[in-house]
Amino acid sequence: MQQSLADIEKGIYATATASGVAATLLVLNLLPQNSHIIAMQGVYGGTYRIFEKLIKETSGHQVDYIDLNNLQLVKQHLRNNTRLIWIESPTNPLLELVDISKICQLAKENNIITCVDNTFATAWNQKPLELGADIVMLSTSKYIGGHSDLIGGAAITNQSTIADKIDGIKTTIGAIASPFDAYLALRGLKTLDLRMTRQCANALTIAKFLNNHRNITKVYYPGLSDNPQYHICQTQMKTGGAVVTININGNRDNVKNIISKLQYFVLAESLGGVESMVNHSATMSHAAMTEDERVKMGIYNTTLRLSVGIEDINDLLNDLEKALNF
Known part of the structure; x- marks a missing residue:
């Protein structure tokens, strides 16, 4: 299932997780303490809850929510400790889009990791890795499974260093996908x-x-x-x-x-x-x-x-x- 997800996202490495929330936490655990994150305004409520109710208290991270299509505004919010730009396109529920290639180019120029939540679009509709993203994460519970009968998530990348870290964190915190949910996700990919x-x-x-x-x-x-x-x-x-x-x-x-x-x-x-x-x-x-x-x-x-x-x-x-x- 992991290889199939990597293939359709045009990635090399995929890590299956117990949920989409677990995949989000794996990505956030890549960051050092007291990092700065720039996120899309209108981010999914569950992600917002993680940012505001969890990682600020446990990791000291700071999060700014801004219009990622306004590159000048993004530049103004960059800090020395900015480590991640979190992209959701389309957003939930207002379906706002981000020009992924432009924001990823800006991030690369400043050595900042980009992660795209591709849950709503799926690789069928868009391929963020081809647009320059470092990581794609998604909830496989949604369109990948397609039958509302599984809970799962995944993180996909083309970079071995990131993949090794994510895989290690997954094992350490126990965010491992159940075998049967992985089977259901693989079944869903067929249709x-x-x-x-x-x-x-x-x-x-x-x-x-x-x-x-x-x-x-x-x-x-x-x-x-x-x-x-x-x-x-x-x-x-x-x-x-x-x-x-x-x-x-x-x-x-x-x-x-x-x-x-x-x-x-x-x-x-x-x-x-x-x-x-x-x-x-x-x-x-x-x-x-x-x-x-x-x-x-x-x-x-x-x-x-x-x-x-x-x-x-x-x-x-x-x-x-x-x-x-x-």
Whole structure:
């Protein structure tokens, strides 16, 4: 399974882990004490929790969250102890993109490690190592497995020094993938192309449908031609992905009503499976943040993340239309 993950990411070395969080911790454990990290603003809530609630206290690391597409701003935040730039593209849940090749070039010029969380895109959609990243990490629980029945993660690199350190840390802290979960991930890889082709096509159709809906104030999907980052999507991704995020024109009660009326979109914390899922980011994926922190990121009580599955597109569109009729 490790070799297969390395192959599809165009890497040489892969380390399978017990979860995506475990893969994140392996990368962070590469850093010396009191390091400075630059992270993408809008980073996944679970990663934010690790940065803010764990490593600041245990390792003394400092983290700045900024727009990684603003290279001048990134340069202004560089310090003598900056050791890592953490890239998430697309981000969860607002699907913001980073021009990976540009930020990686800047990092190399300053001897800084770059790590890309490729969970949302997968190697099917983009290959960060080919764009200059030092490390790719991902949760294999999502699109790699594809059936919402495993927990796992991985870290992939082309550099033997990094790979040896990650592998050693994995063994030391016990972040080892279970054999059966590794088997399930390997099974999932066999249908990754089929699933992603269908899911991404469905997502684009849904994004276009919702983009003109009376009860939707905003659609986040980088594959839409009117998205401000569409040019980045066209350059480094095959498609806009299989997740669509929306803001509802209403209040918290409207959101609860919509979720209760959905039949094909199951309320779930996770994403990436063949079944469509809906996530209320404020109370689920980003619950570790305060409301002020979420609002600053652009995540509201009316924000819903749709993980689009492989169901018949007409069934999904009808489901959304009925639920959004208020």
